[in-house]
Amino acid sequence: MTDNPPMSSAGLRRDMEILEILAGHGDERDADGFGVSWIAQRLGREKSQVSRALRGLEIEGMVERDPLTRRYRLGWRLFALAARTEQSRLVRISAPYVRRLAAAFDEDAYLCVLRGNMVLTLLSVPSSRAYHRVWEGVSVPVIMAAAGRSLLAEWDEERVRELLGTILPAGLDGSVGGSDEWLKELDHVRTAGYAVSDVELDDSEAGVSAPVRDHRGLITAAISVSVTRAASLGRLHEIGVSVAETARELSCALGDGKSAWRRPD
Amino acid sequence: MTDNPPMSSAGLRRDMEILEILAGHGDERDADGFGVSWIAQRLGREKSQVSRALRGLEIEGMVERDPLTRRYRLGWRLFALAARTEQSRLVRISAPYVRRLAAAFDEDAYLCVLRGNMVLTLLSVPSSRAYHRVWEGVSVPVIMAAAGRSLLAEWDEERVRELLGTILPAGLDGSVGGSDEWLKELDHVRTAGYAVSDVELDDSEAGVSAPVRDHRGLITAAISVSVTRAASLGRLHEIGVSVAETARELSCALGDGKSAWRRPD
DNA sequence: AAAACATGGTGCAACTAGCGCAACACTAGT
DNA sequence: ACTAGTGTTGCGCTAGTTGCACCATGTTTT
Incomplete structure (x- = not known):
């Protein structure tokens, strides 16, 4: 079950998995983002872990959160970096x-x-x-x-x-x-x-x-x-x-x- | 010296700093990327740290490396995520x-x-x-x-x-x-x-x-x-x-x- | 209304993973 | 070969992450 030596660090991997989830399939109604619990369940990880990770990602601008629905979407920073x-x-x-x-x-x-x-x-x-x-x-x-x-x-x-x-x-x-x-x-x-x-x-x-x-x-x-x-x-x-x-x-x-x-x- | 409570995790912060460096100013001849030592010096971090972080980022596709010059650039994954x-x-x-x-x-x-x-x-x-x-x-x-x-x-x-x-x-x-x-x-x-x-x-x-x-x-x-x-x-x-x-x-x-x-x- | 059930966030001990130092391969210039 | 540079790795120690529990808010039942 353990991956081969060429493996990224645990934290980074977790963050990438989260971002990939947030990317969604694009053709659905997932435009308004996803909640913490849903992501945690889909990833098989602890809620707390996902919650804390998302906070960090939000601070860095990789994800952004709808103030009302409290759901997360991919953030502006990705757009800014991708332009380069x-x-x-x-x-x-x-x-x-x-x-x-x-x-x-x-x-x-x-x-x-x-x-x-x-x-x-x-x-x-x-x-x-x-x-x-x-x-x-x-x-x-x-x-x-x-x-x-x-x-x-x-x-x-x-x-x-x-x-x-x-x-x-x-x-x-x-x-x-x-x-x-x-x-x-x-x-x-x-x-x-x-x-x-x-x-x-x-x-x-x-x-x-x-x-x-x-x-x-x-x-x-x-x-x-x-x-x-x-x-x-x-x-x-x-x-x-x-x-x-x-x-x-x-x-x-x-x-x-x-x-x-x-x-x- | 310690930052305020709203702070992302150390690993993520480091990765973001690296990505920001790789983003460059855009108007220079930094199109062919940057080397590990240069990044490490510019960040005031250990070479080894940067080297390992970049390997992880490369595995995840956030950065990509020129096989010849061994320099790093921003990767395709950023582009794919940004599209969403x-x-x-x-x-x-x-x-x-x-x-x-x-x-x-x-x-x-x-x-x-x-x-x-x-x-x-x-x-x-x-x-x-x-x-x-x-x-x-x-x-x-x-x-x-x-x-x-x-x-x-x-x-x-x-x-x-x-x-x-x-x-x-x-x-x-x-x-x-x-x-x-x-x-x-x-x-x-x-x-x-x-x-x-x-x-x-x-x-x-x-x-x-x-x-x-x-x-x-x-x-x-x-x-x-x-x-x-x-x-x-x-x-x-x-x-x-x-x-x-x-x-x-x-x-x-x-x-x-x-x-x-x-x-x- | 209160109960029931969500979802998102927090404190804390155990433990794991990342840190820095140093040493190591490797290429390239004199 | 020597020097000087780059990028990678081993390893002890420390710091950061983990997962459990619990709590604070909303949202739906009855």
């Missing part, structure tokens, strides 16, 4: 490109990076139509994300299999048609410059993605468009070419580093 | 409005909130011209921020004086023409709906701001435009009216809560 991350810089530069993509096809567009065997969505631009759940900050297993193929496009087949092995046994098997078929798709990214996946999360019909490279040419991110409109289904190739081109432009913008960034529109 | 904050929701809804404002006058536009006696910038949209330093996540004393007047517009004079007292003695006196003059400006916000400040941070010539209200009509944020072009100086009133109108529209959008948000453009 490398991911934030990436989003800042990419946003105009991803927005342009979303506007061009009136579909949801995303910017994602690889984190372990998960795909983390950094930016999601909804289409003009329905209200869409917030995907920013959400991690999804590589096989299930539209951007997954683009992010792993240039990995060795062996390493890809290894990575897939870490999630396939525990993951669902309905939405993934075997890892062999999945691997074959990686070739398509290398040749065509974009990937098309037919089964996706949410209510989308298909996903189109393309890799984004840093100044050294390595794939560091991916942009994707999740196709939900029936009218777009016939244009998958056209969308793919557009996504790939946008990804290429974005890669150039990232390569420039600190130079002035032009709006693409 | 209330501030993030505010930015998501406000972004189109602030962008429209920035495009209309081709000047930098901001979204700010009040945090203690500081103004925290949540969103900064640069003009099309020069490269601009990143203001997101930066806190500035109320008197020095363009949005300060708008954020305090409907406070009791007594409470405002009290708040200003907490920073004036320690603050600079060059950029603020006395608190009396400052207070008089608050009236202007209440009547005209926007504030104009002549002296600002950075290389701007003036700042125009207007208050944003939540569904209960309380001021929860402010948007502002920092005027740097000489050509805009003669249009301060015109800009003010536009900023106030945009703030009003944004307030309505926030009031709708979860309803679908239309793009203002």
